[in-house]
Amino acid sequence: MGTVLEAAIKDTNGSILTKNPTVVFVLGGPGSGKGTQCANLVEHFGFTHLSAGDLLRAEIKSGSENGTMIQNMIKEGKIVPSEVTIKLLQRAMQENGNDKFLIDGFPRNEENRAAFEEVTGIEPTFVLYFDCPEEEMERRLLSRNQGREDDNIETIRKRFKVFLDSSLPVINYYDAKGKVRKIDAARPVEEVFDSVKAIFGPKNEKIL
Numbered sequence: 001m002g003t004v005l006e007a008a009i010k011d012t013n014g015s016i017l018t019k020n021p022t023v024v025f026v027l028g029g030p031g032s033g034k035g036t037q038c039a040n041l042v043e044h045f046g047f048t049h050l051s052a053g054d055l056l057r058a059e060i061k062s063g064s065e066n067g068t069m070i071q072n073m074i075k076e077g078k079i080v081p082s083e084v085t086i087k088l089l090q091r092a093m094q095e096n097g098n099d100k101f102l103i104d105g106f107p108r109n110e111e112n113r114a115a116f117e118e119v120t121g122i123e124p125t126f127v128l129y130f131d132c133p134e135e136e137m138e139r140r141l142l143s144r145n146q147g148r149e150d151d152n153i154e155t156i157r158k159r160f161k162v163f164l165d166s167s168l169p170v171i172n173y174y175d176a177k178g179k180v181r182k183i184d185a186a187r188p189v190e191e192v193f194d195s196v197k198a199i200f201g202p203k204n205e206k207i208l
């Protein structure tokens with residue numbers, strides 16, 4: 001029989017910091033509103049928001065040895081190797097101390113998903129999926145104005161393709177396990193958040 005992995009956040013020596021943390025994966029296409037809605041959830045429900053993309057961008061700025069590789073992958077809309085992203089997520093969880101995390105924009109492919117589960121033993125409580133048409137996501141990304149190197153039409157088209165080819169299968173995997181909570185993300189921010197609140201609200205206190 002295989003070993004059953006304990007779901008836990010561990011320090012670098014392998015000692016357990018937090019057993020069975022609550023983890024919600026927040027997925028959806030580029031520009032579907034993941035970061036916007038996570039900021040609302042942090043305020044209302046006390047989660048810690050970890051955006052994998054933000055962690056990777058911070059790693060570039062830090063001058064890390066992986067910085068140039070990450071920057072090139074992001075410019076091309078490609079998915080950074082799992083071990084790099086997982087290390088950043090683990091470090092952020094270790095340093096934070098909370099036991100409730102929104103992991104935004106990860107896992108992005110099947111290999112990300114399997115590697116995270118294997119390394120941490122953590123399975124998401126559920127997956128919040130922001131469903132939005134490409135035309136609306138494209139409009140939002142082109143007017144985001146945050147100086148992101150990947151918010152140009154050429155890279156945006158590549159990101160859409162990677163989402164369809166590699167990330168949607170992850171959502172389908174969790175859907176088959178009954179874990180996906182799908183939200184119509186094409187509506188105004190407040191309306192989207194009303195639907196999000198209905199998922200995270202009092203009725204769901206037990207699972208959160």
Ligand SMILES: Nc1ncnc2c1ncn2[C@@H]1O[C@H](COP(=O)(O)OP(=O)(O)OP(=O)(O)O)[C@@H](O)[C@H]1O
Nearest residue numbers: 029030031032033034035036140144187188189192
């Ligand atoms: N419901 C909405 N209606 C209109 N604009 C929105 C909505 N939600 C977010 N936006 C805007 O769209 C842009 C993208 O939103 P956000 O950064 O939250 O998306 P994201 O899913 O995190 O994108 P990425 O995957 O590129 O990080 C932002 O400028 C944000 O203000």
Ligand SMILES: O=c1ccn([C@@H]2O[C@H](COP(=O)(O)O)[C@@H](O)[C@H]2O)c(=O)[nH]1
Nearest residue numbers: 052053073074077078079080085105106
């Ligand atoms: O798990 C991840 C998350 C992100 N990336 C790379 O970063 C960019 C931007 O991600 P956002 O979620 O839109 O901030 C993405 O296109 C990938 O290149 C990644 O490789 N792995």
Ligand SMILES: [Mg+2]
Nearest residue numbers: 034035051053
């Ligand atoms: Mg984002």
